[in-house]
Amino acid sequence: MNFAFTSLSLIAVIALATPVQAQVITLPDSNQVTPIDPNQPNTLSPSSQNNSFLSMAGGERLMKEAEQAVSGQNYTLAAKKLQEARQVYNQLSNLYQDLNASFSGIDIRVSDSQRKKALETAQKRDEATYQLALVHRALNQPELAVPLLIQIIKSQNPTRELGKKAYQQLFELGFVDTAYPRQGAK
DSSP: OHHHHHHHHHHHHHHHHSOOOOOEEEOTTOSOEEEOOTTOTTOOOHHHHTTSSSSHHHHHHHHHHHHHHHHTTOHHHHHHHHHHHHHHHHHHHHHHHHHHHHHTTTOHHHHHHHHHHHHHHHHHHHHHHHHHHHHHHHTTOHHHHHHHHHHHHHHHOTTSHHHHHHHHHHHHHTSOOSOSSOTTOO
16 A cells, blocks of 8 residues: 555656646648647637647547558557547537537527537547447457447437447447347337
8 A cells, every 4th residue: 555655656746747848739831830829728719720639620630540540450549549539529519518508598599509519529429439449349458348338328328320339339248138129129
């Protein structure tokens, strides 16, 4: 126990001693690096949004990189890219949900737009999660795949296509022993 506490203390000291670096954004048409405005660090202009990591395009870029890694049988890199895509989509979905809640009862047009974006990014998150679960299966890591598959079922519902596919993976892994949907059921 004392060794574990000492190790954690050492890790904390090393982490705190690491120098902090400023965040920068690289503009696509230029090699010039521009620092983020310290007064508005969370503000992205609409023109920079497509090149941002925190965007649908950023998530799609990560998904394509993961697909290329899978094609090259580099499953470790694929898992890393899929986890990053999953985080991007999840953060986007949460932000859009927050905006939806903020505009609810104030401007239905804005609220509805943000709700649709939240649903769209949540769907992308679940697709990235499913692909990540498949990569974990390919790496013979069912202990990592099972929780992801269950998250998909909770998010999607077992009656939706992705929910059914996730449940089928659980069945194939032997985590569940009852097939769904039942044979012959519509």
